[in-house]
Amino acid sequence: MWSRKMGMAERPAVVAVNPASMLASKMVKEGFGVVGNELSIGVDILVRACLDGEFGAASGKHFDND
Known part of the structure; x- marks a missing residue:
């Protein structure tokens, strides 16, 4: 949820990743x-x-690598 909320800002980009x-x-x-x-x-x-x-426009999104 933090990543989604923080990703709404212009900078920096915030992306949540499950490696x-x-x-x-x-x-x-x-x-x-x-x-x-x-x-x-x-x-x-x-x-x-x-x-x-x-990932250029990925701010606020979640990526799951499983």
């Missing part, structure tokens, strides 16, 4: 006992959100 669930992090391994998916899956969407024109 992906169950990635191969220490928290997932210890908490759920599974290896998880490659961390690069989560990195890819965050890099795109920062650098790609795809």
Whole structure:
């Protein structure tokens, strides 16, 4: 909800991103006992959100990478 409200402002752009669930992090391994998916899956969407024109008019929106 914060991202949506804050995204109504002109600047800065505010975008909520779920990089992906169950990635191969220490928290997932210890908490759920599974290896998880490659961390690069989560990195890819965050890099795109920062650098790609795809997110140019995305302020106030949510992106789910699952």
